Amino acid sequence: QVQMQESGPGLVKPSETLSLTCSVSGDSISGSFWTWIRQPPGKGLEWIGYIYYTGSTNYNPSLKSRVTMSVDTSKNQFSLNLRSVTAADTAVYYCARRINGGVFDPWGQGTLVTVSS
Amino acid sequence: ERVMTQSPATLSVSPGERATLSCRASQSVSDNLAWYQQRPGQAPRLLIYGASISATGIPARFSGSGSGTEFTLTISILQSEDFAVYYCQQYNNWPLTFGGGTKVEIK
Numbered sequence: 001q002v003q004m005q006e007s008g009p010g011l012v013k014p015s016e017t018l019s020l021t022c023s024v025s026g027d028s029i030s031g032s033f034w035t036w037i038r039q040p041p042g043k044g045l046e047w048i049g050y051i052y053y054t055g056s057t058n059y060n061p062s063l064k065s066r067v068t069m070s071v072d073t074s075k076n077q078f079s080l081n082l083r084s085v086t087a088a089d090t091a092v093y094y095c096a097r098r099i100n101g102g103v104f105d106p107w108g109q110g111t112l113v114t115v116s117s
Numbered sequence: 118e119r120v121m122t123q124s125p126a127t128l129s130v131s132p133g134e135r136a137t138l139s140c141r142a143s144q145s146v147s148d149n150l151a152w153y154q155q156r157p158g159q160a161p162r163l164l165i166y167g168a169s170i171s172a173t174g175i176p177a178r179f180s181g182s183g184s185g186t187e188f189t190l191t192i193s194i195l196q197s198e199d200f201a202v203y204y205c206q207q208y209n210n211w212p213l214t215f216g217g218g219t220k221v222e223i224k
Contacts, residue, residue: 045161045204045215060212100166102208103151107160 002027004095004108012115018082022095022108029053029071033098034078038091050098051078085115119143119207123216129224132195138219140188140205148184149209156201165190
């Protein structure tokens, strides 16, 4: 069964770039869509964007100007870069597989990223 | 952007009772609606997609209904492990959007 694990710094300074990687095990990253979703502490869920294994992407317009996603099929990983972060970007970041047109399953356990100096 | 509104924000229910959660879309999303369960400290888990199709391994006490703009998640007999936050999500239009969640708590 597919399992996903996020990794990256837990603390990022304001104005810098948040970088996270999601490692996929139990299935090849090829042939599927992969997505990032975030959840500020105590709040709801926000879809950030998705990437296809070919590298094509679709980002949430609210974040599009600051987001870049990439995929490394040789490592079975995909990544998120979010530039010019502020405290409002503090959240638990989840990676997930996108299936059936836009449903997320499974999810990684999530990683908390705090933006603070 | 499709705005998803869930009600109530909090639902107090006794174990063994039925829980009915609502989700409303600002415009039609057809049947492209999913439900997720999030227990404290855990990632969300897919329960329902296509408005009424149960995901793999989901107990039969969870059921979904609706289409267009009005959707319902029903938990027929609440178990202790069902006390959690539930989110609806539309995938009919970009960007993909979630509702604000309904917390099901023990009465």
